[in-house]
Structure formats: structure tokens, C-alpha cells
Amino acid sequence: MLGLLWLVPAVPFAGALVLILAGARLRRTGVAVVGAGSVGVSAIIAALIAIRFVTLPPAEGFFTQRLWTWIRVGGFAPEIALRLDALSLVMVLVVTGVGFLIHLYSTAFMEGDDGYSRFFAYMNLFVGMMLVLLLADDLLLLYLGWEGVGLCSYLLIGFWYRDPVNANAGRKAFIVTRVGDTAMAVGLFLLVTRLGTLDIQGLMQRAVDQWAIGSPLAVAVAALLLAGAVGKSAQLPLQTWLPDAMAGPTPVSALIHAATMVTAGVYLIARTHVLFTLAPSVQLAVAIIGAATLLLAGCSALTQHDIKRVLAYSTISQIGYMFLALGVGAWSAAIFHFMTHAFFKALLFLAAGVVIARMDDEHDMFKMGGLRHDLPVAFWTFLAGAASLAALPLVTAGFYSKDLILVETWSSVLGGPWLWIAGLVGAFLTSIYAFRMVFLTFFGTLQKPPTGRSGWRLHVPLIILAILAVVGGFVELPATLGDRPYFSDFLHAALPAVVNDAARAGAIARLQIVAGLVSIAGIYVAWALFLRHRSLLARLTRPRPARQLHHFWAAGWGFDWLYNVVLVQPFLWFVDVDRRDAIDRVYDGIAWSARAGWRALSATETGRVRTYATGLTLGAIVITAIVIFL
Amino acid sequence: MTLVWLVVVPFVAGAAAWVADRWSHAWPRWIALAGIGIDLAIAVTLWFGTSGAALVPGAGPWLAEIDVRWIDALGIHLHFAIDGLSLLLVLLTGLLGVLAVAASWTEIQDRVGAFHFQLLWILSGLIGVFTAMDLFLFYFFWEMMLVPMFFLIGIWGHERRIYAATKFFLFTQVSGLLMLIAIVALYIVHGRATGTYTFDVTALAGTPMSSTMSWWLMLGFFGAFAVKLPMVPLHTWLPDAHTEAPTAGSVVLASLLLKTGAYGMLRFVLPLFRDAAASFAPVAIVLGVIGVVYGAALAFGQTDLKRLVAYTSVSHMGFVLIGIFAGTTIALQGAILQILCHGLSTGALFILAGAMQERLHTREMGRMGGLWADAPRMGGMTLFFALASMGLPGLGNFIAEFLVLAGTYRVSPIATIVASTGLIVSTVYALWLVQAAFQGPRHGTARLRDLGVREMATMAVLVAALVWIGLYPQSVVDTASPAIARITSAPRVASRAP
Amino acid sequence: MAAVPMTHVLMVAAAIFGLGLVGVLVRRNIIFVLMSIEVMLNAAGLAFVAAGARWQQADGQVMFLFILAMAAAEVAVGLTLVLQIHRRFGTVDADAMSRLRG
Amino acid sequence: MTASTLSAIGPLVALAVAVLVVMIALAIHRSRGLTFALTLAGLAAAAVTLRHAPMAPAIDAVPLVVFDAAARFYTGLILAATAAIAVLAFGDAEWQGERPEEIDLLLLLAALGSVVLVAAVHFVALFLGLEILSVSLYALIAYPRTHAASLEAGVKYLVLAAGSAAFLLFGMALVYAETGTMAFAGLTMMPSVADATVALAGVGLIVVGIGFKLALVPFHLWTPDVYEGAPAPVAAFIATVSKGAVLALLVRYAAIIDVRSRPSLFMTFAVLAVASMIAGNVLALLQDNVKRLLAYSSIAHLGYLIVAFLASGALASTAIAFYLSAYFVTMIGAFGVVTVLSQERGAGTGSLDEYRGLALRRPWIATVFAAMLLSLAGIPLTAGFVGKLYVTVAAGGAALWTLLVVMMLTSGLGLFYYLRVIVAMFMQPTDSAVATLAAIRVPVAAGLTLAALAVALVWLGVYPEPFIQVIRATVGGG
């Protein structure tokens, strides 16, 4: 059974290939079958493999499938090999499962689009690349998947290519993430040079053997990998691309910019946690980046009008939590949050997609309202997602995962109260903006009735995801609520447990209560400001500083502006100034002087015999002079 | 004899194509295709026939060799030989030669016979360059191929073709002439030291000479190759030539002619002047890095599609330069892979640009846009090769650039890091290229004809090659490795004697 | 016979040669130019005679004879050309013949 | 004079007899065909005597000229070149509006003068050879005497040649005054460096005369005007035979005075070479007249040859002989094309406009011309390429690196103007004024000559070995 592992990425690839080659000739049904089916098949295989893996775990706790040696040169021999362990298994299940649901959803959602087969080709390609990323046994292969998903992200953001805005957003996404990727590539160069391999397990082994904790090389490598992760996961300071990425079709946002690709950074850090453990300063940076990002993005999410942009900032913020968890060594908590986040965020996007589609492509929440009766499925599922996002205590998956992060942030030797407070504030913000969406969209007065209708292919994924968003958290019950840490236990085969500071380890229950209260408080505030007392909100935002702050947050803390001024404009200026290649002017100069020489010498060809005789005389003079003086 | 056929067949086929033009315009095309096709077949046979034992280091230097006296008075021989490195480049020449003929199938309607005559002469010259093991013979072919190239650009090129052709010719010739001095000087130094006057590369490899002399001679060779490569700041002929050339000309220029520069460095500069090259390496690497970044930045600034692609060549060949002078096995392998992959991807981009120009009668990207709707195949292919050229993993260029940079890191981390930023800039231009041509609103109303069967077949070959190298480059690596082993183990002889 | 130093003869020859040269460089009238050339040739002949006298050889004088022959041939062709030129151009101005240039 | 003496100067005798025969034939019956045939016969006879004349015995008997191996080689070259030029000149029966018969006569005389030069071992022979050549050329240049340009060229050449001859003579006088001999062999007795000033100044003035004939800068100013004004075959003769003969003489002369051991002479030639290479190439850059362009090109090429000359030694001699041969083939070919084309519109101004679009009108002629130009540029497959290599090897062997670098850079510059002509022929549309003219008729003989020259060009470029062996056997080793 495990031997079929290669099929997991291969099937979506095959689907993509079929769609690329024959997509134009297939009917829509055929495209849908191939597109969604391939991911479904992949999901089924993954599930079967998972069952086999759980019931009959391999001896070492992982399974490696070597396909072929990619390249062998000068002692460097990366393999095309897949590796299945607890970590990748969880990720693969989520990706294929959620991915399939989103594909299913898309078959209906994209029904009327010209690029139907193109869409599924890209989507399938994406899933395949994501699976390569997750299953790669070698950092180079991981990098292949890493870039591959970036590519698909680009293609899908700019899917509606006619509008330059979309194309620009896709380009921005690719370029910004590529900045991080390049740093990561440099990290790989360093690893190849210093450790001679990119095989992840070998690498970790050698790193531990050769590098002391805190050694400069380990710090450098970890920092470079972090840069890659930051780019892919839209964390500070490379988060600017994600809100713009919402230009893509909504299923894309759900799949790529919520559930899967953007969490690749989390996966990378978890995967190479050994390196981060060797570089405590970088790990601290991970935590700080996470905390800062979750706060910044949370603030920005509060101020958006576009429902998808709220979700985008929300995603940034939630990944910030995962980074925070990684930074404090709560590896499995991060993965846990990844999983629940995949459920509820995909759900939110898909539900929002339904809303947007039914509102004639209206993204502005302030132009919606009161939709709960007209769009009951969307409303209830969205509500479940929002509750999960807001970590509504006890009943949502988001609560369990976020709570785990907060608790472990507090208690970890690497964490502490400050990071915990940041997380808590973030949680407060989260529940405000989550329910801000709910209240603005589904409550209040009906501003415009929705049009059209939604089929089962839209609803089934919503419902399944809603269920998962609610119950998905029960795989990991904290000590205070039943103490059934199945998920962590399962992952511990691949990821070490958090190291707790004994002095702070005892306060779990109190922390949970605080967190739960904060979440509920957030919902209340949202209710108060955005539903009950809209005038209060207006009063609050009237003062000039408040408006400026609002604007500042809405514009994503000015990062776009900053990059534009510091990087983009100078580059464009240079490119514009040097469009005709200044170096060529040097050769123009040579040509010019040759012409000048020609003109000067041609002037001696006067046609007069006297001039010519003068030349003769001058020659005689020069030669005689040479004879005299030499 | 095989090697002689490699050079002679295209040459003769070219002449035949010229003559055949009297009767029909179709004949020259088929003759040319057959001529270069035969070469490709020979090269492929050679490759399959000699895989395995013969490619193992130490199994004798050449896969095939022929050595006949030519100009005895000066010790000049017709010495052709082929090793893995040469073989790869000959394969590339054969492949892209076929594709170049195919790409010109409908584009060229004027003086068809003469066109194919010139084209095949260039290819013949290229194969000569890649297989000549006598420095004079090498130089002979080196210079010989310029003339048909000049005509190719000058007669069948676009608006500023004469300027471009002349510039190309002058740059390459002047640098070639300086190399001639270096060749002759090496010949004389060797003759003085050993009493044997010969141009044979293997014999010259161990010439004892002062380090100053070695340095100067190395510069002489390096200059010529750097112009061809091209290295910033000697690159300015390239955008003009590439832009103005007809499609086949651009393809041959970008995919093959530039490679002669890299080949020359690998074959001559490194083995002949190992120490001088080593001490020069930092300069070369810095120039390579500048080329990578500068070329990429300028590529982004262009509004002319072909010019954009031309500048990407500057950038990509910068990687080759870095890889060659980093000198580690990994970097050298990377450089060779980059030579091949850049040949494939840029060749494809030029074919596509040519196809677009043929249909739209413009290369200005400002007058394109939104073409995807009409020509999805063309768009997809452009996208694919743009991605290849920005080094998307899974395609050959990635492996090449990765190996170059990974191999260079040991030598100079800073250079590696700066060169890596080239990867970012390359993303910028590659995506801009696709966006400007295929995305956004549609200009004009005329429907664009999508790629036809002939063009798609051409593209498919290139796609397959790039994916193959991207996922399983080992066959290429193994072919090149004996040659690289020889380079990295070249004798250190400089500064021994006078 | 009393002796004239050869150097002096050569200097005289050089001086006359120089005058001929000035003539060539200055005059626009082709006839004058031809005359000046005759002066130069004559000066060279003088130098040869002086040199021959130094070595007491006839060779220098033989050379003068050849110079004489050459001068004659030169003048013959030159003057015919002058005639033709005057016929074509209506002038003997050397500067008028500067259509070929650049 | 004994028979052996006569046979020792066989070529001269043969040419002189040919001159007389042609003259007599002219007096009896004016016929272009006849004079042409007689001329070719005379040249052939000279070539035959060259082959059969005894080498050793007569050397002392005739102190003015010696037909040693090198002289034989160059004589052969001159005879062949003259024959080719005669054929080209034969193209037009009514030669540019003139009675054409004297052309052959004058060509024979000019060849005679050139042969004297290459065999000269004595100032008298040098002087007389030079003057026979010059005087014949005056008449040849101005031959189309109804053309203002030809007259202008003729008088310019006459004045300057005579003036430079005066310098030459004065220089000879100085040398003679100092050494007491006019035989080249006596120059070895030239005083050692310190006391040699007078003799060296003499040699310097001789260089003025020689430099004029070779058109080295700054003695080059006449060249373009004369080439432009002269009929194309005559220009070819000036560019090749006249220069080649003088250069061969220079080589012989230099071998005796050993230029390399005399810094002032070395410097003199180096300056002339550098100046010629630079000025020749720069002057040609934007030249719009093909004949003038070839003139400037020839200036540059003589500069390259002087570099080889400065290298001295057996290798340099071979290099010069080869380069010169290649240059002969190329220049005669180029002027042959100009000759053929000049019939297109009467006298043929040689303006570049007449060459635009030639490749479409006359593809073969354009191709031949392109090949000639590429050979001048030193591109592979042509004789010029091997010649350049040889010169480079010779100069490199003598460690003349600076000169070599100048040579390469300037010849790189030179590429530009060769390309301009090629561009005009192949890449530009035909001038409308030219297009309306009737198609030109290429005389069979001229066409064959051009073809032969093209074949020779490629043959020397691809398989020069046999010819190099000939040179090594005659001009001497290396």
C-alpha cells in the first residue's frame, strides 16, 4: 500500500497533463471529472495509505520511496524520493482532502468560465506540486514543489488575465515570494557547500553532528530558510502579496491562499526544526515574526471592506499564530492549527465565494447585509467557520488549536508572557474581525437580494468543511478537557514535544479561561460595533488620528508604499534610465571618435598636389629627425 | 571520419540548397533539413554508441578523433576530436539546427537557397569550433562562421539589420583578432620552449611560460570568448544582433553562437592557463555576477520582445561565466547544463518571438496584449519557456543555475548571493514578458493564428528536452564529466620556466 | 687642384634641392612645378657627382647621366600632360585639378 | 655581353624584346588582338626564361641585377599579375575612347621596370627600374586622356613620383658619398652606428622614395586620387605590381643593411607601419568610392606588410611572399570587378551607389567581390586569412607585440568598410539610376580571369601548403 505513495502526487500531475494537452477537446463534464477526480483519487490513495500507516506503522516511523537519483555530481546527489512520516501524512491528508472538496466546489463555481479546463489544469498542477513539496525527502525536491506551488499560485491569481489588475497581483505574488525563495535557495547553497547533501534526514543528522547550538552557520541557514518560509507564508515583512492575491477566483483563495500553500512555510520550518533548534536566535525571530504578523494583520483585517481581503489578512494573522507556535517550539501545535485553519479558512473562503457569486461579484461587505435568510447554507457554514476562526470556546476546532498555541506559548521555555499577550490580543482582534464579517454580511438589513442559485456541488463541500471546522479539534483535547492528545502523540514520531518551563506549566486552565473570554469579548465587540451600535463605530472613527490609523491599517501598515519607494521605484527608475544600455554609449563613443578621425584625416586629402608634396616633405623631415635623434 | 562528416555534411548540404533554389523554393528547405538532420543523427549515434565505458574518466580522452596534416609549414593539422563536452554541444547544434530550419519554413521567402546556405555554413562552422583540437583550425572555424552570420542578419534581418550585423561582426572579429595574437604567441612560446611548433591543443596545454606571459595570453583568449559569451561590458552587440536577426539567426546566435564563448573558456582558457585563470577568476566571477543582474534588469526595461529575450541571454550567460570560473566540479557541470538549457529555452523564446512577429508584424510589446484568448498554445509555450528561463525547478535551467550557484558558494558566498538576486529579477522580466504579450486587454481586432503543427512539434521537442534535463540530467552530466575532470585536473605549469 | 670639401658640395646641393622643394610646395602653375622638380633632380645629380668625386669613381657621373635620361623622359611626359590639361581645363593651375579628393 | 650574361637576365631580355616586337607590330598593323597576344606571349616567354635561366654563373658578370631564387619568385608573381591585368584591360576593345594598343606596350614596360626592381642589387638598377615603372605609369594613368579625372591623376602622380624620386636620388647620393659604392652589397660596409648618420640619413631619404611607391603614410596622399582617376586595371597594377616590386626590393635591401640592428631605421619603419595601418583604415571608414576605398585599404595592407618586414628573417620573408601573393590575387580580383563594372556606365566612377543591390543584378560578380573583400579583411577560407596568420606568426616570432596589437585593432576597424561595400551589394536595393541601365556584358576573358582569381583565393585559403612550399623553396626557408 505504501508503495503507491508516488501515485499521490502523480495522479494530480497526470490530471493536469491531460487537461493541458486535451483540455480544449474535452467537454465540461469531462474536465470536471478529470480535474476533481484526479484529486479525489489522490485523496483516496492518501487515505488508504494513512490507514495503512496508522494501523501498521513502519519500523522507523517513516516510509521512504526512492524514485530515482535526480543528479549526481561531485559528491552531491539529490534524490527524487518521497518520504512519508506523521508530519507529511497529516499535511497530505489535509491537502488532498480539503483540496478535493475545493475542486468539487470549483466544478460548479467555475461552470460558466471560458478557461474551465485551464483552471483545473492549474489546480491539479498545484495539488501535485503541493504534494511534492510535502512528500519530498530532499530539500531540492521540496524546493521544486515550493516553486511549483508558487507558479500555480501566480497562474491562478492571474487566472482572469484580461484585467491587468489580476495579472499584476499574480506577478506581485510570485515576485515577492520569490524574494523569500531566493534567500531559501541561498540557504540550500550553504547547506550543499557545508553539509554536502540536501537529503532532509541526512541534513538534520549532519547538522546536529557538525554544528553547535548557536553556531553562525546554523544561524545563517535557519535565517535563510526562515526567509523562504516568510515569503511563502506571507509573514512580515513579505506579507504584502497575499491580500492582492485575492484577485484570483475564490476557490483558488481557499485552496492556495488559505488552506495549503501559504502554510508551506510552517511546514518547512517544522520539517527542518532541527536547524532552528540549533539556532535559538532565529527561532526567537520566528516567534516574534509570528506575533508581530498576527497583530499587524489582525489590525488590517479589522479595517477591510472587501470580504476576501479580510480573509486574506486573517490568513496572514492565523499563520502568524503558527509561526508563533513554531517559534516557541510548539511544533505539533503549529501543525494542529494548520489543520484546523485549513478547514475553517477554506470554508470561509468558499462560503464567501458563494456570497460573492450570488451578489453579482460584490466584494464589499458594507454593500451586503441580511443575507442569512436568503443564503442559509452559506450563512450557517460561514458562521461555523467564523466561530472556529474566532476560537469560540469548546465547540470549535479553532479553539482547540489556538488554545494549544497560546498555552504552549506561555509555558514553553522559548515563549513567555509577552508572546502570550500578543497572541491573546491577536485572538481578540480575530474574533472581532471574524464576527465583523458575519454581522456585516449576514445580519442587518438586506441591501440587495442575491441572484441565481447554488447547487449541491457548492454546498456539499461547505457542509463537510463546516463539520470539520467544528469537530476537527477533537483530535487533540487539552489536559483540562479530557486530555486526549492523539494528534500530538501521532506527530511526536516526527516532531519533538514542546519543552515547557516548569515554572509556567501549571496555569493551563486559567489561560484557557482567559482565552475563551477574550474570544467571546471579541464577538461582543463586533456585535456592538458592527450590528448594534453602528453610530458608535462612526464616532470612534471620526477623529482625524483615528481615520488616519484606519487608513494606515487598511493599507496594510504601509508596507506596499514602503517597498514601492525603497525598491520598486528605484529599480524602475534605473531600468527606465538605462533602457538603452549606457554601456553601449561607450562603443558609440568609439564609433564617434573613429568617425571624427575619419573626418580629420579625410581633410588631408585635399586633392591638391601641393598638399600631397607637403606630406612627402613632412615624412622626409620626420625620418631624418628619427635618424638624427636615434 | 565521422567527425569530418559532421563538418562537411552541412557545408555541402548548404551549397546544394543554394543551387537547388534555382528549381524550387521547397528544395532548399528540405535539403537543409536533411543536411543538419544527418548531423544530428550522427551525433545521437555517437552518443548512444559511446555511452558507458568510454565516458568514464581515464578511458582515453576522445570518443572519436581524426588528425591529418594540413599546413605543414606551420605545424597546422586538421585535428578533429570529440569528447563529452564537444558531443553535447554538437548535439545541441544538431537539434537547434533542425529547429532553426523548421522555424524559418514560412518566415523566409526571399532568396531561400542563399538563406539556407548561410544557415548551414554557420552550423558547419559551429560544429567545427566544437570539434577542432588544433588551435588554428579552431580559429579558422571561429572566424568562418561569422561571415554567413553577418549575411544572415544583414539580408534577412529586420529594420536595423545592417547596423546590427556590422556591430556583431566588428565586436566578434576584433576580439577574435586579439585572440589570434594570443594563439600565435602561445604557438611561438611553445615552439621556443620545446622546439616543436604546433597548434595542437593537447600539446600546448603544458607549455612552460612566465606567469606574466600566461596572464596576457589568457586575457587574449578570454577577451574573445567573453565577447561571444557575452560578458558585460562587452555585450552590447548582442541585443542588436539578436533583435534584428531573422528567427533562425536569433536562434542560432542565442542558442549556439554564444555557446562557443563558453566552450572556448572551458576548452582553452581553463586548461591552457590554469594558474592565470585561477588568479583571474575573481574578476571574471564579479563580471559574471554583474552580467546576471545587469542583463536581467535591462531585459525588464525593454519594450521590444526580442530585445528583452536578448538581454536575458546576457543574464543567463553570466551564470555560465560564474560557473566556469568558480571552477568546482559542481559549478562546471552547472555551467555546461546552463549552456545547454539556455540554448533550448532561449532558442524556443526566439522561435516564439519570431512566430509572433510573423503574425503581428511587430515586436513591440506595447502593441501586443491579450493574445492568450486567440493563441493559447502560443501563450502556454511562451509561459513555459519564460518560466524555464527564470529557472523554475523541474526544468533544466533550474538545475543548471542551482549547480552553478551551489558550486560557486564555496568559492565566493557574496558572489553567489548577489547572483541569486538575478533569480528575482529574472522572475520580474519573465512574468512581465508573458503579461505584456498574452495578458491584459486585447489590442487590435485581427485574430491571431495560433501555433500550427510544425511549430508545436518544434516546441514539443524543446519542452521535452528541458523537462528531461530538469528531472533527469544525469545522462548529460555523465557525458560531460570526463571533460570536466580533465579541466579540474589540468596541470599547473605556469611560472615554472622563464 | 685645390680641394672643395665634399660636405660643402653636398650642402650646396641640399640648398638647391630645398629651393626646388619650396617651388614644388608653393607654385600652382604646373610648369613651375615641373621646373622645380628639375631643380631637385639636378641638385641630386650634383650630390652624386660630388660623391663620385670623393671616391674618384666614374659611377657618380654615370648616375648623373641616368638622372638626365630620367629627367628628359619625365619632362617629355609631363609637358605633354600639361598640354592636354590646358586643352581640357583651359588652365595650368595645379589647384584646379583637385576634383579627386576626400 | 656573353650568352650566359644574357640568359642570366633572361626575363629582362624577353620583356625588352617583347616591347620591341609589340612596337614593331604596332607600326606595321594596329590590331588590339595582335598586340594583346604578343604581350601575353612576351610575358610567357619571360616566365619561361625565368625557369630555364642558369642561376649561378652570371651573378658577378652583371652587377646591377641578380635573378636569385627570391627574385625569380617575385618576377613570376609580377609576370602573372601583369598578364591578369592585361587580360582585364583587354576587356574593352575601344579602350575608354582611346586607341587601346599602347596599353599593352606600356604594361610590358611597367612590368619590365618592376622586374628590374625585384632583381636589383644596385642603386642604378633600383633607380632605373623605378623610373621605367613610373614613366610607364604616368602614361597609363592618364591613358584615357579625354577624361579630366585621368589627366588629373596622371599629373599628380607624375609630380609626386618625380619629387619622391628626387628624394630617393639625394638619399642614394648621401649613401654613396659615405660608402663609396652603389651596390647593395656595399651597404654592409656602412659604418657602425655611431658614424653612420650621413649614410642613415641617406637611407632615410631613400625610404621617402620607396615609401612613396608603397604609399606608406605620410607618403600616401596621392593614392586615392590616382586610383580613382586611373583606369581600373591600371589602378590594379599600381596597387599590386608596383608596390609588390618595391616591397620585394625593400626586403632584399633590408636583408643587407639589417634593419633590426639599426634602431633609427627600425623606428622609421615602425612609425610608417603604424601610421599606415591607422591612417589607411581610418581614411577608408566612410569612403563612398570603391576605388578610393581600395586605395586606402592598400595603404593599410602595406602597413601590415611592413610589420612582417620588420620581423626579418626567413619566416618573415615567407610571410611577406605569401601575404603579397594573397594580396595580389585579392587586389587584382577586386579591381577586376571594378573594371568589369566600370563598363556599366562609361568610365565608371567607382561610386558605392553603383554597387548597391549588385547581388541581385550580378550575383556571381557580387560574390566574387565579396570574397575579395573578405580576403582583404582576412576572413577564413580566403588567402588573406592565411596571409594574416603568417604575418602574425612572423611578427610574433620577432616579438613585435605592440605592432601586432596595432595591426589587429586597426584591421578590426578596417572590417567596417569592407562590410560597408558588402552591405551595399547584398543588403541594399539597387539605385534606381543604375537599375535602368542595360545589363553589363562581362567579357569572357575577364570573367575567366575573375573566376581563376577566385579559385586561387580559396585555394590559397584552404590548402596553402603547396604554395608555401614553393615560397620556401625560393624566397627562402622559414
Added chain:
Amino acid sequence: MVPIFYVSAAVAFLATALAISRANVVHGLLDLIVSLLAVAVMFLTLGAPFLAALEVIIYAGAIMVLFVFVMMLLNLGPQTVEQERRWLPPRAWITPFVLAAVLLVEVVVVLGGVDGPALAGEAIDPRQLGTVLFGRYAIGVELASMLLLAGVVGAAHLGRREGGA
């Protein structure tokens, strides 16, 4: 004899200077003849009587007369003298004069560097000259004949009347 040499040298110099600077061609020719005669005298003092005779007969006699003939054929009117004046403004002389002076100075420097031997001045009589001329220089004489032939052929062709085919 020595003073005669210097006197005739001075005469030759002055006459030549006049010859090249005259406005009237005929005057210039006459000056030139004077100069040639002076040179002939110098030849006498240098022991070359035969050459002195030839100088007078051929140079001053034949060649100069050729010039005069041409002058007559051209029939240049009086306006030519005016024209010559216009052609020769004083500044036109400066460059040529400087150049010639520089060259002359150089030659003088060269010659001054050595003490030239005094010329014995023993005459070489025509017989001696003839022996050498037709002995060692026989080929030279033949070549000179060819030179003259070339001159004759050239002059004959160039001098023909228009269209005289």
C-alpha cells in the same frame, strides 16, 4: 678653382631662388638656365667636364627648350603673370619655406656631424666615363633606353590630338 666653386654655387642658388619665385614663366626659365649653367661650372670644378658639357647641352639646351616650346604652344597671355601674382601671396611661402628650411637644417646637421674629406677634384675624362658606362653599366644603359622609350610612347600617346585614333 675653389673660389669659382663657391661663386658659382652662390650664383646657382640665387638663380634658382629667382627661378622658382618668378611670376613670368619665361623669366623663370631663363633664371633656371642660368642656374643650370652655374651648376655646369660646379661640375667643372668637381672634375666632371663631360657632365658640365651635357648639363649645358641637354639640360639647359634641350630640356629647357622643351619647356619653351610648350610655353609657346600654350600661348599664355599677359594675364597669366597677374594670375601668378595672385596665386603667390607672401603667406603662401611661409609653410613651404619653413618645411624646406627644417629639412635643410636637418641635412646640414647630418652633414655637419662629419668632417667631409676634401675632394681631390681630379677630372674623370669622358673616356673613363664611357668605359664604365658601357662596361659595368651596360645593362643600365639598356634600361635607360627602355626608360626613354616609355617616355616616348607615353608622350606620343598623350600628346595626340583629340580623337586621333
